[in-house]
Amino acid sequence: MTAISVRNLSIDLGYGLAKKRILGDVSFSVEAGESFGLVGESGSGKSTILRCIARLLTSWEGDIELEGRSIKDMPFAEYCRMVQMVFQDPYGSLHPRQSIRTALQEPLRIHRMDRPLQRMEQALTDVGLNSDFLSRYPHELSGGQRQRVAIARALILEPRILLLDEPTSALDVSVQAEVLNLLANLRAKRNLTYLFVSHDLAVIDHMCERLAVMQHGRVVEIMGRDVLATGQAKDPYARELIHASLEYDHAV
Amino acid sequence: MTASFLSMQDVAMPGSRSNRNSAFHRLLAVIRELLGNPSSGFGFIVISILLLTALVAPLIAPYDPNVINLGQTLQPPSAEHWFGTDELGRDILSRIIYGTRISLTIITIVSVIVGPVGLVVGTTAGYFGGWYDTIMMRVTDIFLSFPSLILSLAFVAALGAGLENAIIAIGLTAWPPIARLARAETLTFRGADYISASRMQGASALRIIVKSIMPMCLPSVLVRITLSMATVILTAAGLGFLGLGAQPPLPEWGAMIATGRRYMLDNWWLVAFPGGAILLVSLAFNLLGDGLRDALDPKQR
DSSP: OEEEEEEEEEEEESSGGGOEEEEEEEEEEEETTOEEEEEESTTSSHHHHHHHHTTSOOOOEEEEEETTEETTSSOHHHHHHHEEEEOSOTTTSSOTTSOHHHHHHHHHHHTTOSOHHHHHHHHHHHTTOOGGGGGOOGGGSOHHHHHHHHHHHHHTTOOSEEEEESTTTTSOHHHHHHHHHHHHHHHHHHTOEEEEEOSOHHHHHHHOSEEEEEETTEEEEEEETHHHHHOOOSSHHHHHHHHHHHHHHHHO | OHHHHHHHHHHHOSSOOOHHHHHHHHHHHHHHHHHHSHHHHHHHHHHHHHHHHHHTHHHHOSSOTTOOOGGGTTOOSOSSSTTOBOTTOOBHHHHHHHHHHHHHHHHHHHHHHHHHHHHHHHHHHHHHOHHHHHHHHHHHHHHHTSOHHHHHHHHHHHHOSSHHHHHHHHHHHHHHHHHHHHHHHHHHHTTSHHHHHHHHTTOOHHHIIIIIIHHHHHHHHHHHHHHHHHHHHHHHHHHHHTTSSSOTTSOOHHHHHHHHGGGTTTOTHHHHHHHHHHHHHHHHHHHHHHHHHHHHOGGGO
């Protein structure tokens, strides 16, 4: 089954002569249970695609379907239970004046889910934190712990699809590995579908089966993970990107 | 022994503090910070004395503020009447002490009206944006473009003189700066990831505004209200002085100055003591507001 299907997604800003294309005819699809990567340099439109799927941007053209249904006619409550998102900056994605308890309780209250305390404790246990963290505030946590809480908050509604917007790029290298392993384990355990945005090819190589390379708001090539090792991409830009990344890894 | 005490403290630290307790600790920390700085400490102490005085006014006032004693008119300050007596023989100290109740009533009611109104107008305008924002901000601009005392005068003239109408008039003129401030704060938060996350979890606009945006705006709005209290006192005294606020028998400070004005040249105490009270209290609110801004603003740390 196709979990995410994006067809001819475009965004234009401005009118008349000043019209500028931000995203041009982006199409790709992600199977259920798959992890799909979006890579490209800064400003290539990766996060914009994610924000369109997350319904945080609304003025786009084209079709976005989740599990075969267009997100524009899906009831919002049902949509929230299907898709959640983890943001890039763990310092900005948790409300600074809300305790972890409040952050996790809110979605459960909105969707009137039963056994809130049990669910909250379970959600924290699943991301490797204990239930003592419920009474803490974000400023009392480290970056890695905050990102774990953000993942717990995203998973507490039991979504089937997770949108990940560079979830580890703001973290320390050692913490990065922990969070990536956590995400990989959660996906295996819950059979989640990931749409993973990153500019780090090594992270994408570790996390994703397939990926799309983006440049200037367009998808230039969709390839399997094996291409990253061989460097045999068809598109010249994708080839250049992979080579640059390989050379960087050697240099480090 | 010291080592074991330290390790006990370490064990006691993690996680399990209750919510109410931490709010109480934060309040204590804010008060400690206010007292640590001489100017905000002065403000805090004067406001505390003001509150206490209003609370126990009948106990500490040496005379009844409204009893007329024609045998003792216009007495200069003496051991018997510390601040002297006015043209009807009423004790000025007692009248100033009872006047704290009127000033505090005005301040409290104005803050209770102005805070929520400003907060609601500002946060909704900032969050929704678009034409709603435009309309709300133009209305705010119109209110802002009048000098507040003149607008209060117009309201009192339309509604009739009296303390209640003065309070309503001051309330109507004091909310726009707070709405502006709340809107500006909201604009800086509304694009934050935690608002996006909350929206993705299905939170309604009302829930986001009340639970996520208002708590973020509250500290600066609180500071702004404290600072505007000085203006509120001055406006109330001004209306009282013009005979449009509190009416004669009430010991309102502005009204006391207005009646004392006629005897001012020979009997300075009629005007000096109520004037000093107004000065002291509005200065204290300004200093307290400045101190609160330093204590509550996390960006200045």
